[in-house]
Amino acid sequence: MIPPISKLLFRALTRGPQTRRGPVAPDPDGALELAAALGERARAKLGRSLAIREVDAGSCNGCELEIHAVNGPVYDLERFGIRFVASPRHADVLMVTGPVTANMAEALRRTYEAVPSPKWVVALGDCARDGGCFAGSYAVVGGAASVVPVDLHIPGCPPEPARILSGLLEVMERAVKG
């Protein structure tokens, strides 16, 4: 019997990757042009490398699902040299999701402090802007900006993967300016 893994790898080899790409074919959510631009900038500004540390400061886990999607083979963030890292000490960018809960505020602040400078903070999703639908609760401090200085906000509930890509492009822009 041919092991299933061989079949799978063979199919992947013959059919090519699942990643959305190609400059010609129009893409419904505009991810393609975005991806090309992101690749160029990543190379030019940060030497093909941007490391992101994600902190869930109290999200409903919807944003995390879409971050996983951006990391997956279809959007494949890593082809641009952007990747999510395990330690804040390896990170250039802190990506914050969710309203910042009172119980997470200190953990978020300490994670930010552990990121070496220069560093940028991306607030991902509507909650990270101002607390979203959870604003006003006794248990919620507010958006990410109430605890750490935010450089960029990517809107959406949750933001779609294409939007996350476009947001990271913006981070590249700011990285070179500032």
Add this chain to the structure above:
Amino acid sequence: MIGQETLAEFLAGAETVAGSHPYPRTRLDRVGWQALVARLAGSDWGLMAEWGEPDEVYVALRDESDGEIRIVSHRCFDRRFAAIGAVRPAAIRLERAIRDLWGLEPEGLDDRRPWLDHGRWPVRQPLAARPRDPSPTPFAYPFLTAEGEGLHQIPVGPVHAGVIEPGHFRFHAQGETVVRLEARLGYTHKGIAGLATGRTIKEVARLAGRVSGDSTVAYALAYARAVEAATGADVPRRANWLRALMAELERLANHLADIGGICNDAAFAVMLAHMSVLRERILGVNRALFGHRLLMDQVVPGGVAADLPPEGSETIKQLLYGLHKEIDRARQLYENTPSLSDRTQGTGILPSALANRFGAGGFVGRASGRGHDARRVPGYPPYEMLDLSVPMLLEGDVNARVMIRFAEAAESLRLINRILLELPDGPVRTDLPLRAGEGMAVTESFRGEVLVWVRVDESGRVVRFHAHDPSWFQWPLLEATIKGNIVADFPLCNKSFNCSYSGHDQ
């Protein structure tokens, strides 16, 4: 015989509170409540949820022998009540949370530590009639100890290495072997119950759909059904079928992501890649047909937000066709990769007795011989028309939890197909009548049974909202499951449980 008395018989003589739908609410006095607690020590009445109000404690129970569901409440004028957690360990954390939020004291509960309250809120007992002043400093949290030669502690979190939710895990390990694990949760507590109070039914729907983002359809559905029960709304048939369609799409997408994630934690990354592609196909169809990749805000009280577009049925059928083949291939790959089986088989065994004792639902329960499924008992439309089959295994290891997911994914594919074939015509939404009342509903999320209890007033506002996540009864079991396993297998076990932090903390 005492042992055969049903829950309904036990509650027969007590005061029934008017306006609770569809499950009756019985109010017990102090003696009655104590008798209930005593009875819970030996009966097979299942604990579904427990929550509070400023002066009253509530518990939802199910008699496992006849499936009868009852809500029992107890007015505690002196702000104390006999703890169910003293006889039912599954209730311990629920009652610690009741003490934190409503300031009601569970008498007889050994564990005095706060649970959701970390001493960082601007008030203590925020949902009590008179909240208390804040704690001057955050609480220290004494973890349960383990003593012996060569033992060491490993603190993990609340910020973890991956893109996951926050929570703290304290391991006591001897070498590589875990002697004790204790979780500390509550980091994502957002105060949803407090936010919901006084808001309109529509506004609360948005909150309900964000209790746990991965189960947004299941929560929105439970909330909608609870509100419809309270107000006496009659939902159009087509809406029920479309709701089931969305719920199954959600289940499918989550199970696939889980299978990929578990294999990835066993260092078999190719499965995660494969599954991510399949999941993305589902989310793409969701986006095209319903306008939201995760289907947030699509199930609303009174029906669904929008009808399936005309091309919807054909689009989903094409999706199903591709998925069917690919999932089958993935299952073969999973079953025929010895290095993967080596990691998942015999790892993280949850004994059936524990699963039953805690009333664990979802794949956690079903992989350990507890075949409960809310789609069947109590059941809700349209599942009674769909001949639902619920897979069950007895091994209780990581492998069993993966295989349950494969079986449920296959079943969801079949259900979606049936739904598309039999989808009735008609309207998809109705207006809610303005009526005061209480309603409760249970739905089956991919993770297990979601329960929502709600009280609305005649002006269409929510007076109380309570949502119960299946993770409440699964988190403690993860701690039991990991015991004796190696630390390196914790991510694998944890992912195979995939409990919700946000759903638990709220």
